[in-house]
Amino acid sequence: MTAPFLSVRDLTVDFSTEDGVVHAVNGLSFDIEKGTTLGIVGESGSGKSVTNLAILGLHDPDFTSISGEIVLDGQELIGASRRELERLRGNKVAMIFQDPLTSLSPFHTVGRQIGETYRKHTGASRAKARQRAIEMLGRVGIPQPQSRVDDHPHQFSGGMRQRVMIAMALVCDPDLLIADEPTTALDVTVQAQILDLLRDLQEQTGTAIIMITHDLGVVTSAAHEVLVMYAGRAVERGTVREVLGSPRHPYTWGLLSSLPRLSAPVDVPLVPVRGTPPSLINVPPGCPFHPRCDYAALAGPGLCGQERPELSPHRGHGDACYLTPAQKRDIFLEKVKEHL
Amino acid sequence: MYRFLVRRILGAAMILLIISALTFFLFFAIPRDPAAFACGKLCTPETLEIVRRNLGIDEPVFLQYWHWLVGIFTGRDFTYGHCDAPCLGYSFVNQEPIFQALVDRFPTTLSLTFGAAVVFLLFGIGMGMIAAARQGRPADKIASSASLIGASMQIYFVGVLATWVLVDQLQIIERPSYTPLTENPLQWFYGLLLPWLVLSIIFTANYTRMTRSSMVEQLGEDYVRTARAKGMSARTVFLRFAWRGAMGPVITIFGVDLGVLLGGAIITEQTFSLHGIGELSIKAVINQDLPMLLGVILVAATAIVLFNIVVDAAYAFIDPRVRLS
Numbered sequence A: 001m002t003a004p005f006l007s008v009r010d011l012t013v014d015f016s017t018e019d020g021v022v023h024a025v026n027g028l029s030f031d032i033e034k035g036t037t038l039g040i041v042g043e044s045g046s047g048k049s050v051t052n053l054a055i056l057g058l059h060d061p062d063f064t065s066i067s068g069e070i071v072l073d074g075q076e077l078i079g080a081s082r083r084e085l086e087r088l089r090g091n092k093v094a095m096i097f098q099d100p101l102t103s104l105s106p107f108h109t110v111g112r113q114i115g116e117t118y119r120k121h122t123g124a125s126r127a128k129a130r131q132r133a134i135e136m137l138g139r140v141g142i143p144q145p146q147s148r149v150d151d152h153p154h155q156f157s158g159g160m161r162q163r164v165m166i167a168m169a170l171v172c173d174p175d176l177l178i179a180d181e182p183t184t185a186l187d188v189t190v191q192a193q194i195l196d197l198l199r200d201l202q203e204q205t206g207t208a209i210i211m212i213t214h215d216l217g218v219v220t221s222a223a224h225e226v227l228v229m230y231a232g233r234a235v236e237r238g239t240v241r242e243v244l245g246s247p248r249h250p251y252t253w254g255l256l257s258s259l260p261r262l263s264a265p266v267d268v269p270l271v272p273v274r275g276t277p278p279s280l281i282n283v284p285p286g287c288p289f290h291p292r293c294d295y296a297a298l299a300g301p302g303l304c305g306q307e308r309p310e311l312s313p314h315r316g317h318g319d320a321c322y323l324t325p326a327q328k329r330d331i332f333l334e335k336v337k338e339h340l
Numbered sequence B: 001m002y003r004f005l006v007r008r009i010l011g012a013a014m015i016l017l018i019i020s021a022l023t024f025f026l027f028f029a030i031p032r033d034p035a036a037f038a039c040g041k042l043c044t045p046e047t048l049e050i051v052r053r054n055l056g057i058d059e060p061v062f063l064q065y066w067h068w069l070v071g072i073f074t075g076r077d078f079t080y081g082h083c084d085a086p087c088l089g090y091s092f093v094n095q096e097p098i099f100q101a102l103v104d105r106f107p108t109t110l111s112l113t114f115g116a117a118v119v120f121l122l123f124g125i126g127m128g129m130i131a132a133a134r135q136g137r138p139a140d141k142i143a144s145s146a147s148l149i150g151a152s153m154q155i156y157f158v159g160v161l162a163t164w165v166l167v168d169q170l171q172i173i174e175r176p177s178y179t180p181l182t183e184n185p186l187q188w189f190y191g192l193l194l195p196w197l198v199l200s201i202i203f204t205a206n207y208t209r210m211t212r213s214s215m216v217e218q219l220g221e222d223y224v225r226t227a228r229a230k231g232m233s234a235r236t237v238f239l240r241f242a243w244r245g246a247m248g249p250v251i252t253i254f255g256v257d258l259g260v261l262l263g264g265a266i267i268t269e270q271t272f273s274l275h276g277i278g279e280l281s282i283k284a285v286i287n288q289d290l291p292m293l294l295g296v297i298l299v300a301a302t303a304i305v306l307f308n309i310v311v312d313a314a315y316a317f318i319d320p321r322v323r324l325s
């Protein structure tokens, strides 16, 4: 069995802050294969961005301690040198961010911003880089790339700007693309277009994609596998069909029931998961979700508050919850019925 | 660009008009008699009347203002004789033509401002950049404490102290004086060196802090993270991206500071006995000398509105999102 293209093992990211140590990511593991998309979902603050910035080595080493393993195509990234990381970023691993307006430099033309990434990693001439920028703008569906190449980001619409971001991310044909909430700042029709574009580009290039989102709808339409994160840990993992079709973790149920339903009247308010995420400075012992969980008593007296449940089984559809498989199935079916 | 200039210059003229009118009417709103002041202690009602006429303050205020305004463009006849355009009138105190007085004093103020600006821009922005690049490290702490100390300095105190130490005791710097640049550039430089340094201390401190905080703010922006995420080194990010965003606020403040300084660095001029616009302002206020007051206010206001236009143009140059219109 060959090693996965990207393998993250026991990743832990701690920030030292004035208030104490923030345990933003806590023993997280996942794999991705080339040509596939992993959706990472969870409420805001669950550690999605921190995880992915760690892959790129973008945390300030003075205030961050990172442990575990991040192996990309055989290369260990934790503890890699600054030079190695700079060579990797934008080249083998690229990232696109939530807000394309603030994420692009307002001072430089899009052509220059795309071109400089290309030049940095290939040493191409200015003229060649410009040619490449035009080509990339065309590939991401920007009309008249020849003339748009000299425009500044503020001259594009939101959706077009995100296309520019994607063009910039893909200019060096990365093997892994990390998209951190790429559609959150866009309106719904544009969201769908951007997701379509990413899927098309993935088919052409075979790049692996990590799609970070708090929107299960995005996962359904864009991902092959899903990782549900809560308080810096994975609470459920599996294929989209497994996790969304027969979810096992109470937190995943909560996320699902907060989705708008087609059958429900439009004015029914969405039900967010009850309560608030735990402090990441004093993480409660046991299952991090237990203060918000309706089923903690069901799992066994005191169990959920004492020891942390591990994600199991190790492969395939796994979840970190003490409820028995039968309980999980029954409760979920019960919930489905309620909502029909 | 052309339309921007025309529009802004017209706007600036409007502002100057309003400022001069306000000065004029406020001056006369306070109940006191500049003629009695000029006439002195032994003043009979008859001489007072003559003085009034000579000063031109026997007319209604708005008429006086009108004459003053028209005089700038056409020149004016006074009892003492004709005053050529641009005529800003004569001093109430010593009958000195105002325009000539301003022309005589302006090079001193210009030299003082220009030299100090070079010093504080160089050191202020330089130190601020270094502090931002070395955030939290010793260099940052030194620069930050130095700027805190610098900002709390008083010019007259530092000026007197520096003169005593550097000029009187150690004799390594010349006693401050003004020599026109065209006359003897070297003398101009040495004569103004100490005033430049002293005047720029507080500014340097402020520009250090401003540059640092502005730079730190930019370094936290999303686009900087993007640049790092595409493989740019911290150094490239610093030099190619962040400074452009950081310079906006600095330039804005610089425009204001330059304008204010050109209106006369009053304390510095007093401390070093330099005869610039600042000295004129002090005298004008003390002597209730309306024409002189109007003159110096006009210089200061012109400088400020002018640099305001320059700043806006510079902004548009740095930041493509800003459009001149």
Ligand SMILES: Nc1ncnc2c1ncn2[C@@H]1O[C@H](COP(=O)(O)OP(=O)(O)O)[C@@H](O)[C@H]1O
Binding pocket: A015, A017, A022, A024, A042, A043, A044, A045, A046, A047, A048, A049, A050, A051, A280
């Ligand atoms: N540089 C940092 N220093 C301290 N805490 C941080 C830092 N970056 C993120 N965090 C904290 O880590 C947690 C996870 O953040 P993040 O990964 O951004 O969440 P999200 O899942 O919404 O992307 C949050 O509580 C956030 O406040």
Ligand code: SF4
Binding pocket: A249, A250, A251, A287, A288, A289, A290, A291, A293, A294, A295, A296, A299, A304, A309, A320, A321, A322, A323
């Ligand atoms: S382990 Fe206990 S508290 Fe945690 S999700 Fe399962 S039932 Fe709820």
Ligand SMILES: [Mg+2]
Binding pocket: A045, A048, A049, A050, A180
């Ligand atoms: Mg995030």
